[in-house]
Amino acid sequence: MAAKEKLLRKDRTALIKTSRAGRPRSNASHAAILAAALKLLHAKGYRAVTIEGIAFEASVGKQTIYRWWRSKAEVILEAFARHTADRIAVPDSGNMQTDLEKFLVKAFDSLTHEAGEVVRGLMSEALIDPDFAESLRTIFIASRRRALRDILFKGVQRGELGSDVDIEFVIDLVYGAMWYRLLNRHAPLNHRFARQLSELVGDGLALSR
Amino acid sequence: MAAKEKLLRKDRTALIKTSRAGRPRSNASHAAILAAALKLLHAKGYRAVTIEGIAFEASVGKQTIYRWWRSKAEVILEAFARHTADRIAVPDSGNMQTDLEKFLVKAFDSLTHEAGEVVRGLMSEALIDPDFAESLRTIFIASRRRALRDILFKGVQRGELGSDVDIEFVIDLVYGAMWYRLLNRHAPLNHRFARQLSELVGDGLALSR
Amino acid sequence: MAAKEKLLRKDRTALIKTSRAGRPRSNASHAAILAAALKLLHAKGYRAVTIEGIAFEASVGKQTIYRWWRSKAEVILEAFARHTADRIAVPDSGNMQTDLEKFLVKAFDSLTHEAGEVVRGLMSEALIDPDFAESLRTIFIASRRRALRDILFKGVQRGELGSDVDIEFVIDLVYGAMWYRLLNRHAPLNHRFARQLSELVGDGLALSR
Amino acid sequence: MAAKEKLLRKDRTALIKTSRAGRPRSNASHAAILAAALKLLHAKGYRAVTIEGIAFEASVGKQTIYRWWRSKAEVILEAFARHTADRIAVPDSGNMQTDLEKFLVKAFDSLTHEAGEVVRGLMSEALIDPDFAESLRTIFIASRRRALRDILFKGVQRGELGSDVDIEFVIDLVYGAMWYRLLNRHAPLNHRFARQLSELVGDGLALSR
DNA sequence: GACTAACCGAGACGGTACGTCCCGTCTTAAG
DNA sequence: CTTAAGACGGGACGTACCGTCTCGGTTAGTC
Numbered sequence: 001m002a003a004k005e006k007l008l009r010k011d012r013t014a015l016i017k018t019s020r021a022g023r024p025r026s027n028a029s030h031a032a033i034l035a036a037a038l039k040l041l042h043a044k045g046y047r048a049v050t051i052e053g054i055a056f057e058a059s060v061g062k063q064t065i066y067r068w069w070r071s072k073a074e075v076i077l078e079a080f081a082r083h084t085a086d087r088i089a090v091p092d093s094g095n096m097q098t099d100l101e102k103f104l105v106k107a108f109d110s111l112t113h114e115a116g117e118v119v120r121g122l123m124s125e126a127l128i129d130p131d132f133a134e135s136l137r138t139i140f141i142a143s144r145r146r147a148l149r150d151i152l153f154k155g156v157q158r159g160e161l162g163s164d165v166d167i168e169f170v171i172d173l174v175y176g177a178m179w180y181r182l183l184n185r186h187a188p189l190n191h192r193f194a195r196q197l198s199e200l201v202g203d204g205l206a207l208s209r
Numbered sequence: 210m211a212a213k214e215k216l217l218r219k220d221r222t223a224l225i226k227t228s229r230a231g232r233p234r235s236n237a238s239h240a241a242i243l244a245a246a247l248k249l250l251h252a253k254g255y256r257a258v259t260i261e262g263i264a265f266e267a268s269v270g271k272q273t274i275y276r277w278w279r280s281k282a283e284v285i286l287e288a289f290a291r292h293t294a295d296r297i298a299v300p301d302s303g304n305m306q307t308d309l310e311k312f313l314v315k316a317f318d319s320l321t322h323e324a325g326e327v328v329r330g331l332m333s334e335a336l337i338d339p340d341f342a343e344s345l346r347t348i349f350i351a352s353r354r355r356a357l358r359d360i361l362f363k364g365v366q367r368g369e370l371g372s373d374v375d376i377e378f379v380i381d382l383v384y385g386a387m388w389y390r391l392l393n394r395h396a397p398l399n400h401r402f403a404r405q406l407s408e409l410v411g412d413g414l415a416l417s418r
Numbered sequence: 419m420a421a422k423e424k425l426l427r428k429d430r431t432a433l434i435k436t437s438r439a440g441r442p443r444s445n446a447s448h449a450a451i452l453a454a455a456l457k458l459l460h461a462k463g464y465r466a467v468t469i470e471g472i473a474f475e476a477s478v479g480k481q482t483i484y485r486w487w488r489s490k491a492e493v494i495l496e497a498f499a500r501h502t503a504d505r506i507a508v509p510d511s512g513n514m515q516t517d518l519e520k521f522l523v524k525a526f527d528s529l530t531h532e533a534g535e536v537v538r539g540l541m542s543e544a545l546i547d548p549d550f551a552e553s554l555r556t557i558f559i560a561s562r563r564r565a566l567r568d569i570l571f572k573g574v575q576r577g578e579l580g581s582d583v584d585i586e587f588v589i590d591l592v593y594g595a596m597w598y599r600l601l602n603r604h605a606p607l608n609h610r611f612a613r614q615l616s617e618l619v620g621d622g623l624a625l626s627r
Numbered sequence: 628m629a630a631k632e633k634l635l636r637k638d639r640t641a642l643i644k645t646s647r648a649g650r651p652r653s654n655a656s657h658a659a660i661l662a663a664a665l666k667l668l669h670a671k672g673y674r675a676v677t678i679e680g681i682a683f684e685a686s687v688g689k690q691t692i693y694r695w696w697r698s699k700a701e702v703i704l705e706a707f708a709r710h711t712a713d714r715i716a717v718p719d720s721g722n723m724q725t726d727l728e729k730f731l732v733k734a735f736d737s738l739t740h741e742a743g744e745v746v747r748g749l750m751s752e753a754l755i756d757p758d759f760a761e762s763l764r765t766i767f768i769a770s771r772r773r774a775l776r777d778i779l780f781k782g783v784q785r786g787e788l789g790s791d792v793d794i795e796f797v798i799d800l801v802y803g804a805m806w807y808r809l810l811n812r813h814a815p816l817n818h819r820f821a822r823q824l825s826e827l828v829g830d831g832l833a834l835s836r
Numbered sequence: 837g838a839c840t841a842a843c844c845g846a847g848a849c850g851g852t853a854c855g856t857c858c859c860g861t862c863t864t865a866a867g
Numbered sequence: 868c869t870t871a872a873g874a875c876g877g878g879a880c881g882t883a884c885c886g887t888c889t890c891g892g893t894t895a896g897t898c
């Protein structure tokens with residue numbers, strides 16, 4: 001992680017290890033901020049959410065937000081991540097291609113019907129803010145890659161995928177295609193697309209090299 | 210295109226067809242604005258460029274910018290597009306895989322060494338501004354897809370790619386992977402990646418379906 | 419006047435002499451700001467007036483205030499000065515002591531019943547802000563001294579005051595006593611005090627030296 | 628004294644008379660706070676001193692300051708008063724005018740070279756805070772008036788000043804003139820001014836009435 | 837050759853949100 | 868019960884830009 005002149009409180013306390021002095025962080029405020037962020041996100045869309053708006057909605061001082069998060073994107077990311085934490089279930093039917101298709105259908109569905117705008121907003125921020133880009137990579141991107149990696153790895157173990165296949169490359173292919181359509185909106189993230197990607201991985205790459 | 214209450218001058222004059230009386234658009238100002246945008250882009254990065262900054266740098270009234278462009282992103286897109294217009298050359302060696310690899314290597318190189326930050330900035334804007342998203346799609350994305358489509362289409366004609374292959378899907382795969390790495394920066398856009406993608410298209414998909 | 423890195427617009431335009439470019443200053447906004455300042459002053463007292471409050475009350479952007487004034491004190495000073503411009507009438511009965519007493523009674527009355535709190539507020543600001551202190555001296559203090567000087571000077575001409583009397587010192591004495599009671603509030607600014615001061619100047623100093 | 632809903636600890640303990648159980652007030656903290664206040668006063672000027680700054684500088688909790696003082700002005704007043712407690716010596720040469728001049732020269736000197744800014748700062752606060760105004764009057768103003776009153780009273784006893792002279796009025800005159808110059812800075816508090824005031828009191832008023 | 841219309845530079849305008857400072861209060865654990 | 872520490876809700880600050888507006892002035896084509 002890059003060195004920061006001005007650490008957030010949570011980073012400072014993490015460093016100092018046992019910082020017990022002073023009034024402890026308010027869980028109520030923490031929760032209220034995340035709830036307010038989600039509410040505003042729903043009500044007005046990513047773009048219209050502001051730190052000031054969140055603070056007002058959560059009946060919280062702006063400083064309390066700035067104490068614990070670096071930007072509105074970080075707040076929204078945490079709110080969104082909590083809200084969807086348990087949703088990245090990895091199916092396990094015994095067949096890689098089936099699992100992959102199921103997994104993608106579910107992801108596409110979520111992105112199409114609810115999460116799409118938020119995810120686009122978060123990515124928008126990451127593209128102009130390197131600090132947040134790292135957060136997004138660590139918290140969001142990495143966990144999705146891990147889920148996909150699980151599916152593919154099981155495929156390798158079962159012999160459905162050649163053991164010489166570059167799994168990270170395959171992940172880039174699949175998620176790349178997904179993000180490309182998510183961001184550009186030139187084509188839908190539908191069932192057909194999920195099937196095409198699953199078949200590519202299941203059939204096309206099975207024989208590769 | 211979405212209906213707008215307030216058309217830009219270029220749209221209006223395009224509609225009316227024959228330009229009417231009055232002082233004509235200043236080419237000098239037009240050029241100065243694009244030049245200033247590029248200069249600021251280089252000097253301070255996408256995020257720090259503002260309409261006000263461009264106007265000041267170009268010694269131009271803000272209104273003159275708003276008369277001809279909808280946002281700073283549109284200005285930068287035009288400046289950037291002009292600046293790289295002739296760069297999307299499509300190689301034609303007689304072999305699809307070779308052409309594809311060459312094409313990708315060149316694109317990756319440009320994105321890694323110069324254009325990356327600007328392209329990320331433009332995409333950032335497109336993600337929160339539907340109007341600009343359409344501009345980006347029309348002006349930037351579409352032309353790159355066309356170039357790639359040319360290469361693949363020639364491959365089909367030569368029999369290097371099955372005629373039943375879904376070319377648009379292949380384009381999504383290739384550009385998806387590229388953008389995914391460009392945006393997330395979790396892995397480099399290097400020669401190896403170009404080769405992997407070319408081989409996938411050349412070998413792996415040759416037999417598909 | 420001390421050199422300033424950041425000149426106010428009025429200072430800049432004064433320097434450049436003929437600055438005609440750009441939208442001219444809005445008289446309506448100017449007047450609305452002063453009116454709002456006075457209104458808030460009345461309604462909530464000096465301390466509770468804020469730039470933000472004035473801007474809101476005047477339906478004006480904060481920047482518009484900062485463009486033309488350095489601080490809320492400057493705004494209030496201008497509003498207050500306009501509001502009381504014609505009030506510093508110099509009586510001319512033909513007798514210095516009578517004139518002086520009348521003049522003081524009127525001033526004391528105003529300070530006791532309306533202006534006192536504002537004047538205390540302005541002085542409070544001047545005491546911690548050298549820039550404003552100069553404004554207050556130039557705009558407020560100087561004009562009151564001039565009025566008193568007029569009265570005393572006429573006294574000298576009529577022979578009611580020795581021509582060797584140090585008029586500036588007498589002004590310091592009279593206004594000093596007045597401010598001292600105004601600021602410390604340890605004794606009232608009443609008719610008796612006005613008479614004591616007038617007698618001092620009329621009798622006591624007539625013979626001095 | 629005005630009725631307060633929330634008494635300071637020192638007022639409470641004074642009322643209850645016998646201090647109760649629990650950890651006693653820390654003299655070290657008390658001293659550290661006053662020292663820190665003085666240090667910051669010197670280093671950055673009255674305006675830049677804040678409760679938070681004092682607390683940090685003194686390694687003291689903010690609450691500890693609020694427990695014993697009402698505002699930063701009260702802290703600074705106490706620090707300043709202790710620091711200059713023994714300085715208000717009343718000279719006694721046997722001659723009122725000489726004593727007065729000496730007394731004023733010393734006061735002017737102090738105000739010109741060290742205390743001026745602090746005193747202006749304290750007065751600034753008193754002008755917008757009635758509670759502190761009372762403190763300043765009680766602690767600061769009253770003691771200086773007492774000293775001057777001593778000098779004048781001795782003059783009356785010796786016959787140097789008419790017994791019918793309104794001493795409080797004379798005090799207002801002398802201190803008024805001093806404060807007026809101190810606050811407005813339109814003229815210096817120099818030896819000449821001290822002499823003028825002393826002569827006024829010694830000569831001018833001796834004969835008056 | 838004047839008229840007229842759209843352009844241009846400059847920059848003021850109302851407004852939104854920013855990120856910071858400091859206020860005075862509160863909530864901990866430690867003494 | 869005090870203390871150091873520091874989080875809290877809150878108010879205001881002064882700034883950055885937004886997109887719009889209003890000036891004086893410029894530069895064509897049309898009457």
